[in-house]
Amino acid sequence: MTVTDAARESVTSGLEQDKKDGHLSVSHLNPPPSYDLADHPVPTGREEIWRFTPLKRLRGILDGEASDASLTWDTTLPDGVTLSTISQAEAREIGELAPNDRPSALAAELSGGARLIDVPAEAEITEPIFIRLHGESVDDLVWSQLVLRVGKFAKATVVLMHTGSARYSATTSVLVGDGATVNVVSLQDWDDDAVHLGRDSILVGRDAEVKHTAITFGGDVVRLNANVEYAAPGGSAELLGLYFADEGQHLEHRLFADHNQPKTKSNVLYKGALQGEKAHTVWIGNVLIRKVAEGIETYEENRNLVLTDGCQADSVPNLEIETGEIEGAGHASATARFDDEQLFYLRSRGVSEKEARRLVLHGFFNDLIRKVGVPSLEEQLTATVEDELARNVLRAGQ
């Protein structure tokens, strides 16, 4: 067989594969979803999706040892919301989104069952659903599988809070019915030694609106995927993120907006700050505009504020476009230090350097905190940002 034939064959089989999934094409940057662990081999670190992650610090999670440890669950479920446990098979039946990397595939394989949070159709849940997850020790290896299902025309806010420590790998599916409005917030406030590999995949129904916010302060290594795809035209997704990396922390946020339906929208804004030796953040913003996805609109933005020497912020926006018949597509990425002109302006009004830095950083995160849309969280987030600052930037006074 000649090389050309091989290429042709692989293209043909690729197209067939696509047809089978109802998709016309595949992403070059994101492996196709699969439950088969053979499709997600142990990474070497050279793979596109693993090249930024410090594999040695994952404490063996990717080996995929069985474990029945779990985090403790403390939930606040407003009336009308139910929490139940279902089997892995049932999770697939109700349309859970298949894993697209090794940790999520392992979580789906080893979780022993999924938790299902159900918001019935047309229910308007005004109070947030709180899910407080706590781990006792980094010795615990925890596999977790979660499905959030929000029925047609329902409205709900779900806040997941992670504290304590664990080696935690979770696969989460957010299934959003037609016309529903859903706000999901995932807060990572882990202890210093925790390792968290998470994948949140969101399926957006027709004309539904979804907001997903990842807020990461704690943990030794946190690597989160937030993926969006659309079940029908007209859906929109806003993906927000806020992270603050201290000395030695690796915080990685990977976004994938898969515009597989026409007239859909995605809007991504992630903001981060870094301080201290070897603080490392990674932001990957992948957007795929498939051939069918005419009339879509997408924008992604990542901003990083580097507060001290010795930090590294990687920021990679990727746009794959297979149709030009769109409303708009754009991205922006900027990584900078404190702006001397801003500090000068504030100080020329008598504000001390320390206070000026505090004010600029507060401002940097403030618009994002306001966008999260969970009033009861806003104050806590502002306070946490200020605590983080007090650790380093404000101490130095230089």
Added chain:
Amino acid sequence: MSTLEIKDLQVSVSTDDGPKEILKGVTLTIKDNETHAIMGPNGSGKSTLAYSIAGHPKYDITGGTVTLDGEDVLAMSVDERARAGLFLAMQYPVEVPGVSVANFLRTAKTAIDGEAPKLRTWVKDVNAAMGQLNLDPTFSQRNVNEGFSGGEKKRHEIAQLELLNPKVAILDETDSGLDIDALKIVSEGVNRYREQEGKGVLLITHYTRILRYIEPDFVHVFVDGKIADQGGPELAEALEANGYDRYIKANAAPA
């Protein structure tokens, strides 16, 4: 009482070709209740004078002294200078995203006074200052200088001048980019400030237009980093008629 005394001030900036001297020995004293206008062509060093007094890190002071009521201004940090009673209204005020005008003003006032202003009177004062400068009450909720028009930026600078009420105000081309109505509003604000006892004003401008509304006691002509001529308000009128050509030519002539 307040006296800002500038003696033989020499300032340079670093460039790719090494340090470049911008101010070549400026001597100027602003006493109580005096308004000094500094006029000069572009690039003469007017703004450098303003920013050097305020302490911008870009400028290296290579000689001379600046004192405020005998205190060594050059030894102070930027914020110490402001707390000592200096204020700089900037030509290009800087955006501070995410920080509301209300938060900014309160933080600045607290820093200047050393204690938080009394909430009730403060809100009244802020609203009054905004109103007098024809700024909408919702202005306080906007982020500092973000999306402000040129006129709004300048009016916001003057609102700060009135609320922070320094000893000496340096106004760097506050008139640039203002239409006549905005210029009048801004000038009225400056005049309200200087009607108070013991305030000094250093007004930097390229044009004589603003001097019709803010009448100076002294006019200094700035050319090539030095004061080339000085006099009373009549000097501004002469400049209006003849421009800076005479000074630029004199300066270009071999020494």
